[in-house]
Amino acid sequence: MDREGEIIYSGLFEETAFDHLMQNRIQSVLLILSNYDAFLLEEDGRIEEQIFNEYVSLNLRYPPKFILVTTSEQALKTLERESVDLIISMLNIGGMDPYQLSKTIKNQYPAIPIVVLTPFSREVSIKLKHEDTSAIDYVFCWLGNTDILVAIIKLIEDEMNAETDILEVGVQCIILVEDSIRFYSSYLPLIYRIVLKQSKKFMAEGLNEHQKMLRMRGRPKILLARNYEEAIDLYQKYKSNLLGIISDVSFNRNGVKDQFAGVRLAKQVKRDDVYMPLVLQSSDIKVAAIAKDLKVGFLFKHSKKLLRELKSFLNYNLAFGDFIFVDPVTQREVERVSTLKELQDKLLRIPDDSLRYHFQRDHISKWLKARALFPIAEVIKNLKIEDFGSLEASKSFLYNTIVNFRISKGNRVIAQFYPDRYDKYVKFARIGNGSIGGKARGLAFLNTIINNNIGELNFENVEITIPRTAVVGTDIFEHFMDSNNLYEVALSDFSDEEILDRFVKAKLPSVSEVYLKRFISVVNNPIAIRSSSVLEDSHYQPFAGIYSTYMISNTDDIDVVVRQVADAIKCVYASVYFKSSKAYMTATMNIIDEERMGIVLQEVVGQQHENRFYPTISGVARSVNFYPIYPEKTDDGIVNVALGLGKQIVEGGVSLRFSPGYPQKSLQLSTPEYTLKDTQKTFFALDLDNHSFKPSVNDAINLLKLDAKTALKDGTLRWLGSVYDYQNNIIRDGVTFKGIPLITFANVLKYDTFPLASIVKSILAIGQREMNQPVEVEFAVDLQSASGKHVFYPLQIRPIVETEESLKEDLLSLTPDRHLVYSTLALGNGVVDDVKDVVFVKTDGFKAANMVKMVSVIEKLNQSILNENRNYILIGPGRWGSQDPWLGIPVKWPQISGARVIVETALDGFSVDPSQGTHFFQNLTSLRVGYFNVN
Template identity: 55%
Template sequence: MSHFVTVNLQTANPMNSPSIKKLYFKDTSFANLMTHRIYNVLLYASKYDAFVLEEDGRIDEQIFNEYTSLNLRYPPRFTLVSTAEEANALLAERKFELIISMPSGDSINPFEWAKSVKLQFPDIPIVVLTPFSKSVSQRIANEDVSAIDYVFSWLGNSDILLAIIKLIEDRMNVEEDVNSVGVQVILFVEDSIRWYSSIVPHLYKFVFMQSRSFMTEALNEHEQMLRMRGRPKILLARSYEEGMAIYEKYKKNMLGVITDVSYSQDGMKNKSAGINLCKAIRLQDSYIPLIVESTEEANHAAADELKAAFLNKMSKTLLLELREKITDNFGFGDFLFIHPITGEEEARVQNLRGLQETIFSISNESLYYHVSRNNISRWLYSRAMFPLAEFLKNINVDNDVASDLTRVRQIIFDAIVHYRKVKNRGVVAVFQRDRFDQYSNFARIGEGSLGGKGRGLAFIDAMIKRNESFENFEHTQITIPKTVVLCTDNFTEFMELNQLYPLALSDMQDEDILAHFLKARLPQQLIADLHAFLGAIASPIAVRSSSLLEDSHYQPFAGIYSTYMVPYNPQSRTHMLVMITEAVKAVYASVFYRDSKAYMTATKNVIDEEKMAIVLQEICGNAYDNRFYPSFSGVARSLNYYPIGAEKPEDGIANIAMGLGKHIMDGGMSLRFSPAYPNNVLQTSTLELTLRETQKFFNALDLNETNFVPQVDDGFNLLKVPVDDALKDGTLQYIASTYNLQDNVIQNGLYDGGHKVITFANILQHDVFPLADILKEVLRIAQAEMGRPIEIEFAVNLDYSPAKQHVFYLLQIRPIVDSKEMINEDIGAIADENAIITCKSALGHGVTTDLYDLVYVKPEAFSAANNPKITTEIERINRQLIAENRHYALVGPGRWGSADPWLGIPVKWPHISNARLIVESGLSNYRVDPSQGTHFFQNLTSFGVAYFTINPYQQDGTYDTAYLNAQPAVYESDYIRHVRFDKPIVMKVDGRKNKGVLLKPE
């Protein structure tokens, strides 16, 4: 029987009764479809990977909705294991229809394990779901994947899990279902893991969407059900022979074919295999829809000859175009609140959120009618929301209920709110304007993804609640700030509402793109939600990018998009709303800035796949006259490739600075220490170093900037404040020391007179705040739960009152990719004369053998006055080398990426994104310390970029400039030389020993 509301059938025209009987008969037939189903999935992954798939993606809910449409009662159950031993034990005692394995560094190697599983359980499909990167692709190419049914690539979107399940179920059921009722088949031929992993989830989305739109044309709900149960199957082939075999078997029921052009035919890669397939199919069927997709525009003509639609896979709008082609070529609900007396439709509900929003607006008669007949609980059962359905089914409503209906509405509303909170493990609540208040902590607006930062914050919040040890720090609360995430569907709606894609994808200047976005309007409902959010806030708000690809495992987009800080205006919530909406639109615009597009190209991503969520977050800190800032901020990493003294790489590293964290992200001076050795701080080890290498300025939000007009530079309303100016704010008490000029000594603490120096001595040495212990615990637990080395951002508000209620805010978490490639030789033993550069402070790990280009800044050209010109030249060379698909080594004086032009050349990551070795070289007049905390540090580790710091004038590494100057230059200016070698300049880095070398060509 159908689980849908039966009111339509009850009021059906009696003349149609034979048809209804016929439909019931067909229903019996359709009930026999999909007899081979996946009930239990063994998910072999780290806890963090499972969290991303099951929490942020809410994959259960997506699968439940799909199963509802198929009238299936038992959606798959996911069982998580994180070791091979756990997996083997469960396989021995329980039945699984599918195994999904997510490799996590070297801790999970699914290929060898899969062979042993296949010997015992040959019928269980095994799928490897792996992050997409060059190193992973190379690894898979060298692996024996004979025991693996499919390898899919994790691109940051949890839709892939639904697609995997449906693809395997379709393969299991297609023969029986086609033969029994003539279910249609879509053939997709593609051998690239990266491409079919991106396209297959979208194919399923298109099929489901179009099937649902088609079923609305049905005569009644039963027919709607039948139409959905007969949705087309999607079959994936990865070679000409496999594709042709599927076509021959199901050609009478083939809805259409989508094919790449270059893949295996007759056991060899054939650049025309897809065209050959289409020709063979066309000989048998002149009218079957064919869609040819290729990275080569030259194949367009061949597709036209075959009357096939053509798609360029390198198009920025590939997925939109694919959707249009399927719609054009393949030709392909809801809960109704009905008034029982008039029979009129009062409301149409598509999802649980819709029910929540509608429950207070429908009439008493309609509510009583549906509640008394259990129609609402039946609808929820059909969508596999079992606990909520069971609860609402037990609501008893008597005949005389008019006075009780207000209570019934509230019960239903509260039950939905509670269910959603439980669904998200008590982490992410659904934002409701009349429910979000000062006691709320984390909510989402929209149904899409939380994006990278939002996902990380949700994970942090869950981690804090799971680990009671975080409560053991007396006088200190560890938490996340009050947060609301605008999910990615808001971005899509905004872009489509204002028809912004054409100009956003154009080559328009950043300022012009921003201007167009600021003129656009946000959806009215979102504005109303933001207004309600502001009613629960009493501090400035950070409007932060949280893109779908940002902070993903292998492709973090850290620092690429904008973050705006909006001052608090207690006098006018309307004025605050205007500033917030402007900031939201400006963050959306930053997706399409020139630097962002360059970065997307460098990471081989399609900008059309990028979706932007936005994190709205209370800024940690307090107001002091015209400025607002926290006591201090920091970045900590669980892996340290710059260990000093007794420190080990696995001890981790932290950088802290007074004020807002943007100071650290922009490469400003911060204090660096290992949480395991908080007393060993290099920068404060001598008087001279302390005075020279400690923080002189800090960032604060300018509270006078009340006319908030976003600029491309998102730091336009931040103040750069001298440290001494904070004396009157009373914020230096625990973090500053005093330099006594007369005695030429530094005293820990604040004393009258003397220059104030940011040493954090009272915190690190005298433990007035347990920072080191907190960081050790956070890094230990976070790394264990994410299954890989991690980086966190944090801010601290110190309480100077007798109560001492300090707050440690975790702001962000992201993974660091730790390459395990073995270095078998002693790099330090390589003779200097064989090397262009040798380094004793190397960041990175591994061997690179495909470098032929070296770009270096002439040491004598380093001057703050020349830096803008140098930056422009480097950007131009980088862009050219991207176009030529050539990586290079980059050498220059000072700190790369520093916001202070006196410390180095202020490039951003997109300006140097194709470099695979970046070298900071000290000059004779000053020594440059290893640059840590710059905003592209995360990108260096993720893309395997090596980073050398050398000071040849102090015998700290070598740099053979004479050798380079003697080489012919591809390009030379007053400031830069670009040298290209005929043979590779091999780079070797031993990150555990911090040694690196760039060899002269042999």
């Protein structure tokens, strides 16, 4: 087993339904007591405040409301008009005595528990023995501390929820067998205080604040038995989920006091489970010898250290506190763990004899169950050393089980980033408390639907997972902007370079370095710093590709990498206020001052090849195909894939287009001539030279543009390559032949060496079903993973906006030769009637080499037309918005933001597929810009 390698989660563990626990709660308590008792109970007349403070100190929610009355008449009237869950009465009340009042109330309200509180005295105890207490559920001694009220409420809540929570979910329990009012009134507050404090500790196993609070519901329940029959019933019912038993020795059996009832109970329990923790407590010191023979604990009730000894028993024997591994001979401590993570970290160095000792006694699973880690505890409970060839093998199994459990937990939630507990098993974490922004929401949603639909995404030797991610909330952005007084420069007319310079010189919040350092120490690959603004990837204005994304090589000293990541974050923040972003804001009628930026820190997918890093495949898939070519259908979807980083696709470079329904049919590969002309020639990779990154307006400053021969050298064309045999004018699939290497994806799409089409088809179907509308998904694939498994990484999901406007015009009646532009490949549905101008790129003497020079001219025209509040039709050759100047004019969306209709035309020898699956195109569809392709 490779401890440093990734362990793949197998879907073994079911999520514990913490939200289903503790469904029945005490929400209102009726207190019946005299004014004098009220004064004694409240001290200064504020019982609710004391209880509230007690709840807060124990991290408990939902403190009950208290209703105080002083007479039996007031009590009965209150019950008529108020909803009451629990009645607590003192002995001295006005009107009828508490025993008669209890009978009256029980007759009318049989479901409401009734508790009587008495002062502790010998006289009261004698009096109680001669009273009819059949209508009273519990009698407790008031010992001057509000702990008793918390214990009463929690005891009754545990009783109300025990059957469901213990038997259906697996919550653990402790049985207290005691018939002395005086002693269980002392024991229960102590036990609950220990249990609830223990719960505060195991809250740390929760990955965020919501999870932590839910985990409190999984604390062990305390069940009180006051005679032998009750004790046996509770034991038989819950023994599979029992942490231990604390039992008196002398109590009623068959209605008669039995001096050795507790001994009988201990013998029964030990026959069933020799290792079940059990302690006998008695006023007779001679019982200590009997307890020793039975190999159970003993507490002397008259000991001055009784409560301390009980506390020690609970912490050591009932799996509370740290887990202490001991030497089985000397009983000396050999190792100590306080969290599941610590158990994983220390497991393989624990001495074999100590581990065997604790395994045999089921100590580890009990400890895990006491911490509400039920799924993994069940696996370990059923783990038998003899089932393995060696103890070392069982250790490895246990280690892998813990790893898989932690991965499964981390895969399902957005965890809070705790620097002291963050490690590689946390898949998605949040830094700060602000919004995580649109892109991060999409990624978190992807993570959720992948885990919720794991059955549909089960492909042999393939793992489907998001990359390791941490999100910096928008509150950090706001603090950065305010503390550095940046809004004035940000909202000015300064150049992009001037704005960037001011941002880079500003300081991030001081705590940021701690978080960044911890994240970087866990990540082995390069790190992408991506924008995630509150407006990004929203349903109707996705802002796709408007803000910058930077990559850091992560190859230098950690302090250097921290500085570079911090600079990259500030660069992304600055990009909110670049000229193009402001133009986009104006075009979408947003107010830039309302924008807030989150940051996605993400492990870059791929492998290192000498000084470069890139994934085997990057892609963009859409669940709707606007330009199907027979036999493709619109709802088959469409995919564009490329070798290397995704910048090749999202910025409109040459990629391979295929339908996931017909992966073997691609127009680009239909003839050798098409293949040579229309397939990818170059690809993007990250330059791993740490000095290649400098803060820059250009977020591609440290990217390399490489050719197919480099990929052949790196071995990545093994799956994606073909060779052109120029002597015979044929394309040969594979790269073992002589000829010109080509990027055709032949082995993947024709021979299914990796089930790319099937995976994408499933992801799109799930995404469209979950979003209830067509979707676009960005992804990357690593076919050279060190684990031996191929890994498919979904990187982003966003909705595709489809409008369903009614169109009154009869398109079939139109005659093409009477119209300025006519196309059978068009996108959009409706009438645009606010167009005043046409911007047309002349075709006479047109040269593709001049594409880049045209950008500034078109940008100036766009701005001058916008200044006059006019809109226009934009017509030009090639693919608008492509960052490959040989495919089209490489404008960014804000540079043509006044266009209401865009037309792409063809020239002789210059024909390009319609724009589809890029950030640029996503903005067209979401902003309802008409699109024509005239080829």
